[in-house]
Amino acid sequence: MSAASAFDDDIRRARALEQANPAEAGRIYMSVLEQDPANIEASNALERLNDPHRYSSWMRINCVIDPRDDIFRFIGTGPYSHNPIREYLSDGWRTLSELMVVMDKLDQPLTRVSSFLEFASGFGRFTRHLVKVLPGRVACSDVMPGSMEFAREQFGVEAFYSSFEPEQIEFPRRYEVVFVLSLLTHLPIEVWGRWLKVLAGAVAPGGVLIFTVHNEEVLRDQLGVKFDETGYSFLPSSESPSLEASQYGTSLATAQVVAEQVRQALGTDPVLWEECAFWVGHDAIAIRPHG
Ligand SMILES: C[S@@+](CC[C@H](N)C(=O)[O-])C[C@H]1O[C@@H](n2cnc3c(N)ncnc32)[C@H](O)[C@@H]1O
Incomplete structure (x- = not known):
């Protein structure tokens, strides 16, 4: 480039x-x-x-x-x-406005959130915007080497490394909002249940887990994805040359498969499923693990 x-x-x-x-x-x-x-x-x-x-x-x-x-x-x-550069920086504004709409629909306005974990935050495409809205209330986590030091130094956030094994992550505390933009979209469905349980466990009482999946209609109609009877497929490629493609590829699932995964892992249904809430075709799914 x-x-x-x-x-x-x-x-x-x-x-x-x-x-x-x-x-x-x-x-x-x-x-x-x-x-x-x-x-x-x-x-x-x-x-x-x-x-x-x-x-x-x-x-x-x-x-x-x-x-x-x-x-x-x-x-x-x-x-x-x-x-x-401009598009990368302003794309974070887009995420901020899209998240604010989702949080309003949850009746939990972003500006009033007391603690926020941006999980899979990368090198802060969105974090830099979030800290302006929630100063002193943002934490983030990722696996990319150097990303957490960068987040601490540049954005002054609490930042801790994640793990490829969800059960090994040491969360310093629980958070009112755990936000995971485009991680499950990359992980094989076989590990979704483990991730959902661990991420839901990081939510404080009264809080919410918000994560994204690919929108089924966009996959079918715009990207021509054809699902077999499993309703799921995994492509061993992603935007990241740094991460192993069999662990971090592109994960495609029908809405029914996603709903089953949530129910199996957490024994509950989403309180909100907002189609195409983020970017071109990422659905936002919100879970209240404490009811
Ligand atoms: C598609 S990117 C999205 C980054 C960020 N959420 C954003 O919106 O800009 C997915 C991110 O997931 C991170 N990731 C991959 N495996 C992870 C893991 N096991 N724990 C935490 N983050 C992980 C990647 O390093 C990458 O930063």
Whole structure:
């Protein structure tokens, strides 16, 4: 995506100028970004320099992007990506507004939530927006090496590493909201029940677990997925080159299969199933483990 190497000399020149002439360094970084809009190094340098053209002066959130962020690369190479950095950053706004609609439907407005766990938070595509709404009330968790240090340093959140074995995760506490955007969509259905139990166990009394699955109609009608009699299929590929595809691929299931999984694992039905609540075709499913 980003031909960063073509701009290495410019980046080096700008870096050498940062202390003596930050305005000139900023101009060079901007010129790199104009030619290579996915150049995170130039954008992060503008943030570091407090340059007036940095994204954070417009968005009013932390706009530092970690180069290890697979979701950034995924968004940056997508068909709608004309300006990868802007689109990555503003995609988090989309999640925030979509989540607020879901929380309102649950009669539990996001702004009043006392503690929020963003599980499978990656390198903070959404976390950076969430901390502005819930300062001091956000925790996050993921498995990607470096992601939790990044979250702590950049967003000041409580951050703890997850595990590939759900039962081994050590949650520091329970949370009013446990939000899991697009994790089950990647995990084989054989492990969903274990994940649902563990994630529901991290919800405090009166709280809610919200997770997403692919919308069946979108899968069938827009993506041409044909289900066999099991109502389920698993593709060993995902947006992430970092994670093992047999453990983290693309998991497709009919609504009936999803509902059965929830009932079997938690002995309850969702209190809300909002079709296409997130992105193009992610349904939001909300469970109240404590009734
Ligand atoms: C599709 S990405 C979504 C990231 C984030 N929720 C967002 O909206 O930007 C799925 C995330 O799940 C994380 N993940 C994969 N396996 C995990 C596990 N066992 N525990 C926690 N997170 C995991 C990946 O590292 C990745 O960050």
